[in-house]
Amino acid sequence: MRTPHTKVITLSAAVEWRKKMRCNRWSVVATNGCFDILHAGHCDLLYRARNFGDGLVVLLNSDDSVRALKGPTRPVNPEPARAFVLASLTAVSWVVIFEGPTCAAALIELAPDVYVKSAEWRDKQDAAERAALQAVGAVTTWIDPLPGFSTTRILERGSTPDPAGWRGDAPRTPAHFCLHRRSTDAANGQPAPGTAVADADPISPRNVHTTAVPGANAIEGCRGVETPLPIADRH
Numbered sequence: 001m002r003t004p005h006t007k008v009i010t011l012s013a014a015v016e017w018r019k020k021m022r023c024n025r026w027s028v029v030a031t032n033g034c035f036d037i038l039h040a041g042h043c044d045l046l047y048r049a050r051n052f053g054d055g056l057v058v059l060l061n062s063d064d065s066v067r068a069l070k071g072p073t074r075p076v077n078p079e080p081a082r083a084f085v086l087a088s089l090t091a092v093s094w095v096v097i098f099e100g101p102t103c104a105a106a107l108i109e110l111a112p113d114v115y116v117k118s119a120e121w122r123d124k125q126d127a128a129e130r131a132a133l134q135a136v137g138a139v140t141t142w143i144d145p146l147p148g149f150s151t152t153r154i155l156e157r158g159s160t161p162d163p164a165g166w167r168g169d170a171p172r173t174p175a176h177f178c179l180h181r182r183s184t185d186a187a188n189g190q191p192a193p194g195t196a197v198a199d200a201d202p203i204s205p206r207n208v209h210t211t212a213v214p215g216a217n218a219i220e221g222c223r224g225v226e227t228p229l230p231i232a233d234r235h
């Protein structure tokens with residue numbers, strides 16, 4: 001078992017891992033965010049995202065990036081702590097810290113097969129990130145969020161219980177989707193590249209919205225933390 005600190009890697013290391021994944025015809029999923037105070041809504045999204053492929057990379061906003069987006073009082077937790085907590089989740093294959101207001105450059109370098117994000121961001125997606133996903137031909141998937149959870153809401157509420165918060169009393173079946181990058185083959189019935197298909201298991205009762213976009217690489221990569229190159233690893 002890999003320890004959390006070994007799962008926090010540079011962008012260049014993640015790109016090398018992605019190349020090995022492609023050689024084995026395994027799909028790569030990416031998501032991004034500040035993940036300042038990790039909560040059930042975050043974990044729900046990450047575990048569901050992992051079901052869309054064979055490995056999940058979390059692109060994590062650096063402290064400077066969070067401060068620029070959220071204000072001078074954020075982040076609550078510094079990037080090493082946020083990265084360590086994310087890397088402790090079994091659903092997360094790797095964590096890559098990025099600088100700047102968007103992860104567009106990192107998305108171009110990583111070129112994931114699937115990009116997953118909470119549906120609350122669907123109407124306010126960053127234009128540069130949208131263009132990057134179109135450039136690499138990623139399938140963008142929007143997942144309805146677990147109700148009642150957000151870091152901002154938690155900070156505003158303080159120690160006051162949230163009466164509208166999820167109590168874990170409703171079943172949460174993961175979304176069972178996978179992305180196939182293999183070419184269509186009449187002999188084995190494989191779907192065309194970029195096709196998201198459901199397997200035999202039931203999908204989540206919450207909505208999953210999938211959009212496929214074509215394109216090719218175009219933007220420079222961004223800096224990540226300095227760690228050793230990872231070995232090829234599906235998980």
